Amino acid sequence: MIKVENLSKDYLLKKKAPGLSGALKGLVKRNYEEIHAVKDLSFSIGEGEIVGFIGPNGAGKSTTIKMMAGILTPTNGSVYINGEDITKHRKEVVRNIGVVFGQRSQLNWDLRLGESFELLKHIYQIQQKDYEATLDVMDEILGIKELVDKPVRQMSLGQRVKGDLVAAMLHSPKVLFLDEPTIGLDVSSKFALRTFIKEINKIKKTTVILTTHDLGDIEELCERLIIINHGVMMEDGNLSQIVDRIAPYKTLVVEYYDEAAPEHARCEMIEHEGNIAKYKFMKQETTAAEIIADLSKEKNIKDVSIEEAGIDDIIKIAYGS
Structure with a gap:
């Protein structure tokens, strides 16, 4: 459905020295700095996929979305939507x-x-x-018909987001770009938006590209993740596989009957507070059962639990790299 080939976007940023003298010098000789917002991105997205497109602030996410949507013209590269080059057949x-x-x-x-x-x-x-048929479908998902007689200026943020979602789907597009749609929304509005994405993907097979800083959106909606930073592709793949590769560890939480906690040779104690200790271990080197068996020989254990690496940990590691 979407094919991006060697996509790049550069800007010229005017630079001048501070003060009046800098302004006068700028009139005589203008200096520019070239900014590479997006650098040689290439990827493909199939029909019906929901893809999380994420990165830190200034990573180039919105710039890429705008080029894919035909709002910005790329410096280099091409974007194909359903087989057509958007720069040549925009309308x-x-x-x-x-x-x-x-x-x-x-x-x-x-x-x-x-x-x-x-x-x-x-x-x-x-x-x-x-x-009318599209409005009926949207009403089933978002309950939009109760808002149609309300002036837009009198609507809450959550209501306006619902209106924008319906407006974007009125012409039954095959591809939906959502750029930070959950900014400022409360819990109920976020739930409605996530339900909307799931339902239109299920009912209409709509391909969805979602940029967000809300990790809950990613975990609940996306099976595939594309991570960019400084305009460069960092990761592209199945969410669970990226988690296993970037953070191949688990955390074992052990509650003892007293505050003494033994060490273990095949894992690292990363936290110890009161009678609770946390052990970080590599999934390929050992198992939680083996660690629990060894620790129970040293101390009586009251309770145990296992924590998987969360998507927030993955994002921090990926951004840091």
């Missing part, structure tokens, strides 16, 4: 994509929500029966 391609930016809205501030939908219906030349 045809954008009919098959929807975009939601968490910090910007495509709804008209001065209209009722339903009037914004009607405006988009005419822009995309959507047949009335198709428009």
Whole structure:
């Protein structure tokens, strides 16, 4: 569904010395610094995939999304949506994509929500029966019809996000780009958004590319993860496989009857507070059962639990590298 080949985006940043003298010098001779926002990205995304596209602030996520959506023109490289080059066939391609930016809205501030939908219906030349059918589906997922008579300026942030999601899906796009859609949302609104993504992926086989800093979104929605940093590809693969490769360890939490905790030769005690000790061990070198058996010979154990490496640990390690 999506094919990105050697995608790059460069900017020229004007530089000048501080003060009035710097401004005067800038009038005579302008100095520029070349910024490489995205560097030679290549990947493919199949139909119906939900892909987490993540990275730290300034990594190039939004720039890449804007190039994939046809908003920005790449410096180099190509983006193909459903086999068509978006830079050469932009009008045809954008009919098959929807975009939601968490910090910007495509709804008209001065209209009722339903009037914004009607405006988009005419822009995309959507047949009335198709428009009504899509609204019915969106209402089942988000309960949007109770909001159609409400002015956009009077809606809460969560309600506007719902409106933006429906607006992006009115023309039944095959690809949906979601750029930080959960910014500022409360728990119930995040739950509604995640339900929406799952349902439209299930019902319409929509391909979803999600950028987010919310690790809960990634764990709940994405089987595949693409990580970029400084515009460069860091990781691309199955989420569980990336977790196993980047953080091939588990943490064994042992509760003793007193505060003394023994060491173990094949693992590292990473925390000891009161009668609870945490041991970090490599999954390929030993098992939790073996460690528990050895520790129980040294001390009486009250309780045990095992903690897997979380997605937040994976992101920290990947960003750090």
